[in-house]
Amino acid sequence: MKKEVNRHERRKAKVLKIALGKKILTPPKFLCLEQNTLLSLHFFWELREAVNKQDPISLQIHLGNIEKISFATSIALTAEFQRWELIEGEPLRPMNPEAYQPQVAQMLTSVGFFEQINCPNDAIPKILTKHWIPIQSGEIADPTLIGILQEKFSSLDKKNWNLTTSDRRSLFEKLPLIEGIANSIEHAYPKLSKKTFPEFEVFRQKRWWVSAQLDEEKGTLEIVCVDLGITIPKSIEIFHKEIPPTSDIDDIHRLFWACDANKSSTNKSNRGKGFSDILHPTSLHPENKITIISGFATACFSQKIPGKGGEGTNNPIPYPGTLIKWHIKLSPPLS
Template structure:
């Protein structure tokens, strides 16, 4: 399961889980024995989808099945991220951390008050490695992402489609000195909320003629610099959040950093290495229902 190497199959599985919990009745089994590897992003998406499942189907009991047959590295990563707590499963085998593998931080979820969870996630990251450089920039990026969920993501959503929450987590690779930080929600997505926002006119002007309904162009334009500071909430400072706090965390880092945002039909990526920047925004084969934000920072620790 990986959004880079196997996007179609990964998102298809998550959509199948959601369909099953919304439309089907009776016993449902998701066979994870066949999963041979899982990335940090895919792990958080799976945890969030199953946590959503748990909240929607409180009368049913979710449990792990044939756990002893799972791929050990997959089982260990999901355990560290808190997956088996979602399933209320105990006595999960202890698996060793192999050389070069990522360590995961247990997920956090909520609806409001993002400051405390952002600080707690940062603390969890630092428990696995060095103190994070640009600590305040990471904090502000996380708070901005979670605040966007509270103020925008679920505002126009219709129907009973699950909990109105965000999920956050992170992974650290001490050998590669790399940190991955992630936020996901199951809202309507950035590309659908921007046309209703106070910044839409400035965003629209940055989109090529004929592409005003293309998600990839909408999201890329949302991260472009402009002089309009007003968001959907009407607060003058809120409109800057995507580019100044979420994208700004990568811009402020002195080493190699990457930002990825997958939302609706858009896959936006921005990277910075010293003074060299690269930015792309493409369409994905299967729409992502919500918004996924990921920062990957190399040499993230303070000297």
């Protein structure tokens, strides 16, 4: 239940000459969790905190300040907007979408941001040199998602990259989407005691978001899966006692442990060996790359990275969920 505005809040609003109960969040000019990490994480954390506090505020997001937004970050942004609606029961409307920078407007329109938040903006044209599979969202790891993505992918007009009909048909079968989604549901949204973990009580709906972007000029496909659960490192900390809870073990260590575990807790169809399956595309092409942002950890995996093929860091601000991005090279075809 939301709190009522008290006299102290009214007095503060009067002194500062601001509208009572109004909060405006302004993202950085370059909103990108992969490259402008700290400023982008700060914005997402502020947005999450504004929702979790459930204060009697009128929250507004000034997206017009953004000059450029990345594909993966646009999926994360959509997820947060929908999270607000699921909690509050009403949509969070972006401010003045007609005034957005062209790249931002085109990206958000192409991934289906406005449709997902029930705020269509058909006047904004889509970029012609790239193709998007609009955001798909759900609450279960549905194997039919593979068929849906295959159908949408096959319908795209492909000109500048060489991928055989057979490879097009089997592409999504080779990519661990179902494994990624199933992991997000089973591990990101566990049943936890609200007394022990009160921070996870606000949002318990098991939901994921998936989208794909095809770049004909570069011959690449990017697929992003987002969940807003407890994060991979927190799941490892709670449920895997093999890693002692010492000060030497941080989020990036827990994330790499999950990726090296090579274990599966299920024997279901379309399921594999956990994160080892999620990282499998890196073995298919030297330019394939997997990025995982979860909690305080950011990690990248590729054949081009020396050693075990992965590197990562701990950020000072956590991402309140998990984002997995597969960057797949389509030319030459996957083997």
